[in-house]
Amino acid sequence: MQVKQNIPEYYGLSEEEVRMTLESYVEEHYKAGEYFLQEGKIAGKIGFVKKGIFRSFFYNDNTDDITTQFYVPGSLIISIESLNNQVPSKENIVAVVDSELSTVSYERQKQLYELIPAWNRICKDLGDEMNKDMLNRATQLQTMSATERYQDFCTQNPEIIKNVALKHIASYLGIDIATLSRIRRKI
Amino acid sequence: MQVKQNIPEYYGLSEEEVRMTLESYVEEHYKAGEYFLQEGKIAGKIGFVKKGIFRSFFYNDNTDDITTQFYVPGSLIISIESLNNQVPSKENIVAVVDSELSTVSYERQKQLYELIPAWNRICKDLGDEMNKDMLNRATQLQTMSATERYQDFCTQNPEIIKNVALKHIASYLGIDIATLSRIRRKI
């Protein structure tokens, strides 16, 4: 999910509103392997990726590590259900490499809805973007072969290919790691 | 996607706001096979399903009819990209059986954002719900076998099973029609 560029201009934020927005951000650094959110904990913030890569995943019945999403610079990191309903998260979100985020706390987020009317629209648009991406992902899983999914992923996400363990990409694409290894050999 | 019940109470709408909201709805009847939205046209409204079933689909390169979603009573029908950006739709949305909708036009929708502050939150929450559903769908396609996906679909959507052609369910689940037929025999 890529955050729309030039938010202030686009949404006609006043200088005061821009100032309040910028004040709300907290910069955070994550070492590879550090968690943004852990299973069982309640999400307390959203994050905008400035640098690095994050990965969200959960453990299924068989305790397999299932990757549900990658987050690259420009992405919004949010665990919607946990954050909105303040319930324990079912997913983990972890930095894959050393990374930097701008975060906004849940509390501050709620204030911004009141303070800056346009904030609602910004968040709605971000949500719509996520929706489009998610629909796209579902459609790919629905209609494309393992090889096609991998090839498309490679062209769309060269940075992820370079930095993320193959097994996590395999899991994200719904492909067995051995099968993906063979797909790579053939290409 | 199920629309949250009791919207007025939940979002603290005033009587006046409830009145404006209700005034915005246009009731529409669709015969089986009638289109809510056609590929190439620009989406002009959103719809809440009151009765019946709708189906969204597109044609891929091979001109296969790919079902992307079903809409049952309580669902919000929206073609996000086409409506938000007022660009031609890539998908079709059609009534599977005789159906009834409450619709709100794109123009009125925009007015409501101004007239009723809570409308922003309502729409954001609806979007979040859609997001959750879509993530769930992607995860199923990613991790479950064809048989598991079909079984889960049957328990979650008995009404759809009863009323929609098997080939559309197969397409939605990403399963070949012949394969799904065999899955059914075995169960």
Add this chain to the structure above:
DNA sequence: AGCATTGTTTGACAAAAGTCAAATAATGAA
């Protein structure tokens, strides 16, 4: 009712993808 159209099932087969286990390769910590 009769017929054409569309949807579903089935068989025989092919291709895609997964499983298990072992061999390599890469990585990271002492």
Add this chain to the structure above:
DNA sequence: TTCATTATTTGACTTTTGTCAAACAATGCT
């Protein structure tokens, strides 16, 4: 650097899923 751990590849094999074509069933017009 060395060793243990983790990641990736590979082989041999099984299972799942898809393909094609034909048969059968259901549906809807006229």
